[in-house]
Amino acid sequence: MELTVWTYEGPPHIGAMRIAASMEAVHLVLHAPLGDSYADLLFTMIARSAGRPPVSYTGFQARDLGGDTAQLVKTRLAETVERFKPQALLVGEACTAELLQDQPGALAEGMGFDIPVISLELPAFTRKEAWGASETFHQLVRSLLNGRPVPQGAGDPSARAKAEGRRPRANLLGPTALGFRCRDDVIEVTKLLDTLGVDVHLVAPAGATPADLARIPEADFNICLYPEIAHSTCVWLERMFKQPRVRTVPIGVGATRDFVFEVARLAGLDPAPALAQARTRLPWFSRSVDSTYLTGKRVFIFGDATHVMAAARMAREELGFDVVGLGTYSREFARELRALAEDIGVEALITDDYLAVEARVAELHPELVLGTQMERHIAKRLGIPCAVISSPVHVQDFPARYAPQMGFEGANVIFDTWVHPLMMGLEEHLITMFREDVEFNDGEVAAPARAVQSAEVGEPDAAAPGAAAAAKAPGPNDSAPGDPAPSDPAPSDPTPSDPTALRWEPDAEKELRKIPFFVRGKARRNTENFARERGLTEISIDTLYEAKAHFGR
């Protein structure tokens, strides 16, 4: 085990905590030193959960090590069952406690509790957090389904549902505390399944009780939403209870369509109505893909395997990015990720060392990094735009608003999230959009616009000056917000022969320059019209704001 400032994953007992914290009526007793209760903060401060996780620590200290630490475990077990009255008890140990060899699981099993006791083997020196979560969920499900019969008709979802005169039903497996946008993904996938004609039987571990887990086989099939957490459980359920599993993770428009087809095939349903109701903005994406800030952007992707693989597909097939590098800290899924990297023609980075990731990002010089909160720090230091796509995350990645990653709405959210860091204040694509548009230009390119305007107010010969300059439209690098020339609107040139000439007071002119360049010309013309209509010959700041209020009504 490596001590480091940052880690992608904690030790496996943090994974066990994630399962306990996700569920109802489950409690985890953790044989761990006093300081381990720091982990509560992951749930209360980062994941913004309202209460402490259902975890009781033995909390041994240095002075306890000379005494009977096994008795400490037994006392904490008895107190926990008495106080919290869980439906099932998880028992595990943290890294340091492993060295004490007190065997807390065996101690709990010998205490005669009348609830299921699940003794967790969490090898802290060889495994990590996601494995710990996956193993805990798997052991819990196995323990609660032990000896249960395989339901009649299992294995053929369509026939079973028809025989029982109901809609097909599925379990959503994998969402957990500290997962990436799990809460909203479940809502989105549930809506999607409903339009397809499939009911969600139960969601687990998030929000489930042990009694709910015992009902898992009643569903016709399982949907493995987060393979890092639920893959081994889904494979076991398929083998033991003949429950087929849906393998596609619906992140991105293409993957969501594939997901709809896979579920429809399994459940014997027509996918067309669900696809027809899809509120995808793909056509809009496609138009944006042609804009200067998306096509061919060089992107580096790192995170858990599921989100990285989904992001790579979206980036390449839906946004027109060029994936120049990718990797994962999920060693259990290294094979799949290597295969994808080979397909793309890049080398997969399989590591849990953030310094190795930083070195790869620095070497590749991508224009966008899609990663975890670690890559957010790395990208910030290197001055590269970044969007977070995967755990581990920080508090801002548990937004109060609805922000799924899955389904068609999830793809819309992802598009916004990835594109915003690239826009750098709008100017690049606005210049492109408005470069030919005389309505929104002034200065060199605005002469025709002013000519039109002048003609409207009775100045027929004002068109010629500056018309030649209009041939040169500004390019993306010609100006930036706040830079006056060359696309800055020129003030009207008051001459004695020009009866409509207006004089801008210096303060008003200064205020006008605060308006973004691409609407400044229009603001100038509107203000001058407003002033002329009122017989004014000078424009002050007050005139500018009165005009603004007038046109804003």
Ligand code: SF4
């Ligand atoms: S037991 Fe492990 S996780 Fe807990 S404080 Fe010690 S090293 Fe850290």
